[in-house]
Structures are given as structure tokens and as C-alpha cells.
Amino acid sequence: MNEIKQIENNKKTNLANIMIIAVCVIFMLAIMVIRFNIIDKRAFDETIFIYLSLVAVFSLCFTVVLFALKHLNTVRYTVKVFGLICFVISITYAICIFIEKLSPYAMPVTLAVLLLSVFTDTKVAFLGNVFCVLMLYITLMSLAISGGQQMPYWLLPMMVFAITAGTILSITVNRDTRRLTFIFFGILINTACLPLLIINELITQFSFSELINVLPYAPSLIFGSVLFALMLQPIIEVAFNVNSNFRLMELCDHHRPLLLRLAKSAPGTFNHSLTVANLAETCARAINENTYFARAAAYYHDVGKLKNTRYFKENQFNEANPHDGLTPEVSCDIIRKHASQGADICKEYRIPQEIAVITAEHHGTMPIAYFYNKAKEITDREVDIKDYRYFGPIPTSKVAAIIMICDAAEATVRAMKEHDYEKVEKIVKDIIDQRLRYGQFDNCDITLKDLATIKDTIVSAFGGLYHERIQYPEV
Numbered sequence: 001m002n003e004i005k006q007i008e009n010n011k012k013t014n015l016a017n018i019m020i021i022a023v024c025v026i027f028m029l030a031i032m033v034i035r036f037n038i039i040d041k042r043a044f045d046e047t048i049f050i051y052l053s054l055v056a057v058f059s060l061c062f063t064v065v066l067f068a069l070k071h072l073n074t075v076r077y078t079v080k081v082f083g084l085i086c087f088v089i090s091i092t093y094a095i096c097i098f099i100e101k102l103s104p105y106a107m108p109v110t111l112a113v114l115l116l117s118v119f120t121d122t123k124v125a126f127l128g129n130v131f132c133v134l135m136l137y138i139t140l141m142s143l144a145i146s147g148g149q150q151m152p153y154w155l156l157p158m159m160v161f162a163i164t165a166g167t168i169l170s171i172t173v174n175r176d177t178r179r180l181t182f183i184f185f186g187i188l189i190n191t192a193c194l195p196l197l198i199i200n201e202l203i204t205q206f207s208f209s210e211l212i213n214v215l216p217y218a219p220s221l222i223f224g225s226v227l228f229a230l231m232l233q234p235i236i237e238v239a240f241n242v243n244s245n246f247r248l249m250e251l252c253d254h255h256r257p258l259l260l261r262l263a264k265s266a267p268g269t270f271n272h273s274l275t276v277a278n279l280a281e282t283c284a285r286a287i288n289e290n291t292y293f294a295r296a297a298a299y300y301h302d303v304g305k306l307k308n309t310r311y312f313k314e315n316q317f318n319e320a321n322p323h324d325g326l327t328p329e330v331s332c333d334i335i336r337k338h339a340s341q342g343a344d345i346c347k348e349y350r351i352p353q354e355i356a357v358i359t360a361e362h363h364g365t366m367p368i369a370y371f372y373n374k375a376k377e378i379t380d381r382e383v384d385i386k387d388y389r390y391f392g393p394i395p396t397s398k399v400a401a402i403i404m405i406c407d408a409a410e411a412t413v414r415a416m417k418e419h420d421y422e423k424v425e426k427i428v429k430d431i432i433d434q435r436l437r438y439g440q441f442d443n444c445d446i447t448l449k450d451l452a453t454i455k456d457t458i459v460s461a462f463g464g465l466y467h468e469r470i471q472y473p474e475v
Contacts, residue, residue, distance in 0.1 A: 129166035268314030304342025
């Protein structure tokens with residue numbers, strides 16, 4: 001049954017990939033028709049064979065990108081990620097084709113690498129930039145030759161500039177880059193590579209007057225890619241529901257609708273989430289994970305408790321405990337559902353899928369010990385611990401593992417009457433060891449060294465959370 005379902009999912013995925021490639025190729029073909037047949041008023045019969053050959057080239061390029069994503073482990077492949085990459089390449093191609101009409105020196109040729117660096121990783125950004133440059137080069141060269149012209153003297157140096165600047169940008173700009181650093185590197189590297197074009201202009205044209213004619217377009221080449229990237233980033237974030245550090249920071253704003261609802265309806269859970277977020281961010285920094293992602297995931301990890309706020313201890317505030325009138329089985333079911341319900345609520349509020357996944361994973365398949373022990377106390381029959389476990393899935397990323405540990409540690413340590421170092425250290429160590437015994441980290445690449453670092457970081461952090469204060473005398 002599972003194999004049949006897997007085959008069906010693969011068929012749907014393959015069909016979605018083919019549709020993405022087809023839509024992007026048709027879009028780029030439409031751009032060429034508008035630019036060369038409508039704006040430049042070329043005869044359609046002069047360009048039709050060029051277009052047909054370029055359709056084959058574009059399809060091949062996008063297929064190679066797909067192959068690299070799926071088989072070279074450059075990023076965790078999804079249809080959404082592939083669609084995003086194809087969109088970025090296509091939109092960069094379209095902008096450059098239209099701006100080339102004004103001047104080739106005004107084309108924002110590093111736009112693709114700037115966008116892909118923010119949303120993917122270094123390898124994908126480099127690959128996307130190379131293929132975008134390749135498509136532009138083949139298009140402009142083919143259409144020049146088909147019109148009886150020589151290949152433009154600026155074309156090859158412009159492509160060398162784009163690949164050189166793009167390669168450096170793919171290394172220096174990444175998901176952890178702040179907005180100001182993003183702008184700084186974008187401008188600095190484009191400016192540093194500009195001499196490649198200036199030298200070519202002097203060598204091929206032998207004229208300073210020609211150089212003076214093209215230099216006014218240099219600011220567009222230098223600043224254009226950065227400005228277009230800043231404008232397109234929020235559009236891509238919303239359209240594809242993906243993360244950048246800029247969006248993650250926005251998700252941590254306490255005025256976001258879901259966080260406002262959590263603070264109002266479940267203030268105890270909200271404050272618990274804030275503490276977990278501080279711990280998770282510190283742990284992520286200690287093992288070189290994305291701190292923005294860790295904080296955002298921690299803020300939303302318990303939103304599933306909004307479905308039954310009064311059934312969670314931190315929201316009861318001296319009220320009668322509603323679990324007192326329920327059987328352990330019913331209570332356990334209410335408690336464990338908050339993980340999957342949290343993922344549903346995240347989807348309802350369009351919280352990124354990566355965060356929704358952690359919301360579902362943060363308890364893994366751990367047993368709910370309190371109600372398991374309660375069930376054993378009130379019945380003579382044997383109680384199966386499998387009936388008192390969370391549904392999972394277990395964590396699939398290091399950040400999910402961090403949230404799992406910090407969530408349990410915060411709740412356990414908060415319940416302690418004394419917070420001395422040795423007791424806190426023992427509790428955090430027991431929490432990690434217990435999850436190792438239950439195989440909760442089997443699906444993520446977290447190491448024992450990482451876990452030791454996380455333990456030490458949490459223990460140190462609790463010293464700041466539960467520090468002693470002087471007793472102020474009454475006035």
C-alpha cells in the first residue's frame with residue numbers, strides 16, 4: 001500500500017516538474033517575441049527557427065537544474081524549491097532582455113544569484129547564475145547572428161563579468177546575511193568586477209569617447225541587481241511561502257496575528273514559547289545553525305494548544321484542572337493532538353512549511369509519561385505505552401531537535417523548586433539521553449558533539465533565566 005502511494009506521489013511530482021519547466025519556457029519564449037518581434041519589429045519568419053532551437057536549450061537547462069537538485073544533494077529538494085529557482089532564472093532573463101534594449105551595460109545580470117543566495121544555498125545560487133547567464137548568452141548571440149550581424153563585442157565580457165561576480169556573490173551572500181550586509185556585498189562585488197568591462201571596452205573600441213558613452217549605465221549594472229533583488233524578495237516569500245532571514249525576523253514580531261492570538265488566548269503558552277525561543281536561539285548559535293529560524297520555530301511550536309488552552313497546565317491559573325474528570329486515554333489524546341493541530345493552524349495562517357513541520361515534530365514519538373503512569377495506577381490490566389505516545393514524526397532537522405530539547409528542558413526546570421547547577425545539568429542530560437533511547441534523533445543529522453554542546457548551552461542559559469535577586473525591604 002505504501003509503495004503504491006509512493007509511486008503515485010512520484011508521478012505527481014514528476015508531472016509538477018514538467019509543468020514548471022513548460023511554463024517557464026513558454027514565459028521566456030513570450031518575452032523574446034515581445035522584445036524582438038514587437039519592440040524591435042523583426043519579421044517573425046526570421047526568428048521562428050531560432051526560437052525553436054532556444055526552446056530546446058531552455059528546456060535542457062531547466063532539466064539539468066532539476067537533475068542537480070534531486071541527485072547532487074545541493075538542497076533538500078521539493079517541487080516548491082525547484083519552482084522558485086525556475087522563477088528566479090526566468091524573471092532575471094526577462095528583465096535583462098528588456099533592459100538590453102536600452103543598453104547591455106545596464107542589465108542586472110547578477111540578480112539571479114542574489115535572490116537564490118537568500119533562498120537556497122551556495123551551490124544552487126552558483127548553478128542558477130551559470131544557467132541564467134548561459135541562456136542570455138545563447139539568446140543574444142543567436143539573434144544577432146540570425147539578423148546578419150556579428151556577435152556583439154560586449155557579449156562575451158558581459159557574460160564573464162556575470163559569472164565572475166555571481167560566483168563571488170554566491171560565496172559571500174547567504175541565508176544568514178543581514179539586509180545591510182546584503183546590499184553592501186552586492187554593490188561592492190559588482191563594482192570590483194566592473195574593470196573587466198572597462199578594459200574590454202578600451203581594448204576593442206580603442207576610444208575613451210565610447211567608454212564615456214557607456215559609463216553612465218554602470219550604476220544600473222552595479223545597483224540594479226541589488227534594487228531588483230530587494231523588491232522581488234518579499235514577493236517571492238509570499239508567492240512561494242518560503243523563508244529568508246528577513247521574513248523570519250518578521251514572523252517573530254509579536255504583532256503577527258497568530259502570536260497575538262496566542263498571547264491573548266494562551267498567555268502561559270506564549271511566555272513558555274518566548275523562553276524556549278531564547279534557549280533555542282542560543283543553542284542554534286552554539287552549533288552554527290540558523291538562529292533566526294530557531295527563534296521563529298520556537299515561537300510557533302506550541303500554537304496547537306490554542307485548540308484546547310485550558311487543558312494545558314501553564315494556562316490554568318489556579319482554575320480546576322479539566323483532566324480530573326477525564327480518563328487518562330482521553331487526556332492523552334487531547335495533549336498529543338496539539339502537535340498535529342499546530343501544523344494545521346500554521347497552514348491556516350500561512351506560516352512557512354519549514355516551521356509547520358517543526359510544530360508537528362517537536363515531541364516526536366515520545367511517551368506522555370504522566371498519563372501513562374496515571375493509567376497504570378487506576379487499572380489492573382497491562383497498559384501498552386504505545387497507546388500513550390505522541391504520533392510523531394520525529395525531528396528531521398537539527399533545529400527541530402533543538403526545539404524538542406529546549407521545550408522539555410524549559411518545562412521541567414520551571415517546575416523545579418531549586419535551580420542549582422548540578423540539578424539542572426542532570427535534568428537536561430536525562431532529557432537528551434531519554435530521547436536518544438527512544439530514537440528521536442534518528443532522522444536528523446545531529447551529532448553527539450552537538451548534543452553535548454546543546455546541553456552545556458542550556459544549563460548555562462538557565463543560570464541567567466533563574467538567577468537570584470535580593471529581597472527588597474518594605475518601605
